[in-house]
Amino acid sequence: MLGAPRPRSSRQRFEPDDVDHQMRDLVVMMARGIVDHPDEVRVDILEPGEDAQLELSVDPDDLGHVIGKQGRTARALRLALGAAAAKHDRQASLEIAD
Amino acid sequence: MRPRRDTTGVAPGGDESIRAADDMAPAHDLPMSPVMHESRGEDARGGEARDEGGSRDEGGSRDEGPALSAADLDAEARRITEALLAAMGFPAKVSSRSEGTNVDVTAELSEDEDLLIGRKGEVRQALQHLLNLTLNRGGGMRYHLQLEINEFWRHRESELQTQARAMADEAATSGREVVTEYLNAQERRVIHVALREDGRVKTYAIGDGLIKKLAVAPAGQPEVARADD
Numbered sequence: 001m002l003g004a005p006r007p008r009s010s011r012q013r014f015e016p017d018d019v020d021h022q023m024r025d026l027v028v029m030m031a032r033g034i035v036d037h038p039d040e041v042r043v044d045i046l047e048p049g050e051d052a053q054l055e056l057s058v059d060p061d062d063l064g065h066v067i068g069k070q071g072r073t074a075r076a077l078r079l080a081l082g083a084a085a086a087k088h089d090r091q092a093s094l095e096i097a098d
Numbered sequence: 099m100r101p102r103r104d105t106t107g108v109a110p111g112g113d114e115s116i117r118a119a120d121d122m123a124p125a126h127d128l129p130m131s132p133v134m135h136e137s138r139g140e141d142a143r144g145g146e147a148r149d150e151g152g153s154r155d156e157g158g159s160r161d162e163g164p165a166l167s168a169a170d171l172d173a174e175a176r177r178i179t180e181a182l183l184a185a186m187g188f189p190a191k192v193s194s195r196s197e198g199t200n201v202d203v204t205a206e207l208s209e210d211e212d213l214l215i216g217r218k219g220e221v222r223q224a225l226q227h228l229l230n231l232t233l234n235r236g237g238g239m240r241y242h243l244q245l246e247i248n249e250f251w252r253h254r255e256s257e258l259q260t261q262a263r264a265m266a267d268e269a270a271t272s273g274r275e276v277v278t279e280y281l282n283a284q285e286r287r288v289i290h291v292a293l294r295e296d297g298r299v300k301t302y303a304i305g306d307g308l309i310k311k312l313a314v315a316p317a318g319q320p321e322v323a324r325a326d327d
Contacts, residue, residue, distance in 0.1 A: 026185045033178065033232035065231075070308060073231065076224035083213045083221045084186040 016048035019088045026084050027056055027094060030077055035062035052085065052092040066096055166241070168196050175201040175243050178232050182225065183207075188214055203229070204246040211248045219254060222247050223282060255288055262292035265314040270298040275315035277304065286312045 024043045032038040037059035047053040067074045085092035176194040183190045190207040215222045226245040265276045303310040
């Protein structure tokens with residue numbers, strides 16, 4: 001986000017809208033389904049909008065569960081999120097905090 | 099921070115067993131003791147407050163919940179699928195049918211099925227993986243959920259069966275190995291099974307990782323040694 005100044009018009013929105021919240025809720029819900037500590041699941045909207053960035057945090061013991069063998073579960077979470085975002089003509093990326 | 103990726107290979111050799119369902123099965127990274135039979139008498143699949151601390155084993159292994167009846171398995175599979183699709187914003191009519199520990203779930207939707215299926219079915223596969231993890235959260239891989247989206251899989255299956263027969267003919271006629279595109283475990287299984295009884299050819303997977311190619315070769319021919327591509 002730092003770097004060359006951009007024209008004002010292309011600046012990212014700061015406030016998440018309904019779709020951003022829906023995407024966040026989706027990741028929360030999917031993650032809660034597969035972890036041992038659902039109460040520790042947290043999803044932050046790092047950047048809202050057309051090309052959103054979400055970050056998933058879980059209990060350290062659950063990291064393996066949300067990543068999965070060969071990253072398979074993390075990939076599945078991203079694909080599901082991507083499909084949901086695509087429905088709104090958006091993209092959304094998901095990182096897992098460790 | 100980028101998520102870590104475990105890149106250790108899974109395939110021990112060139113050949114793979116026919117039990118593709120295992121490859122399909124969601125697996126956890128954490129070490130888990132094989133089976134825990136001390137049931138606490140609570141429904142481990144129920145959801146929220148499963149965390150009572152205290153009697154945890156090393157490695158965070160989970161209790162096996164009581165076995166689900168066919169009706170309960172049906173209902174649970176349908177419930178988690180409806181919840182996932184609703185959260186994704188894809189309203190769908192969901193039905194399910196179970197047999198033993200397998201449950202077939204069908205989601206019918208009138209629009210945006212391409213998004214839900216994904217390129218080469220990868221989104222459908224991802225959803226199936228997540229649903230299996232959710233369905234089995236209480237214990238090992240006891241139940242297997244097969245997700246069908248607008249009959250996608252049935253179409254794909256018959257397409258692969260047709261392809262398998264054509265490849266067998268070609269391998270038998272030409273005397274040379276014929277190789278598929280990259281297929282997931284479930285897709286490869288269809289071809290293995292379709293050609294199991296065909297004495298002219300043998301089938302084996304090529305490569306490592308979850309997505310492999312599959313070769314159909316004349317039965318008498320030794321496997322071609324090769325580096326991964």
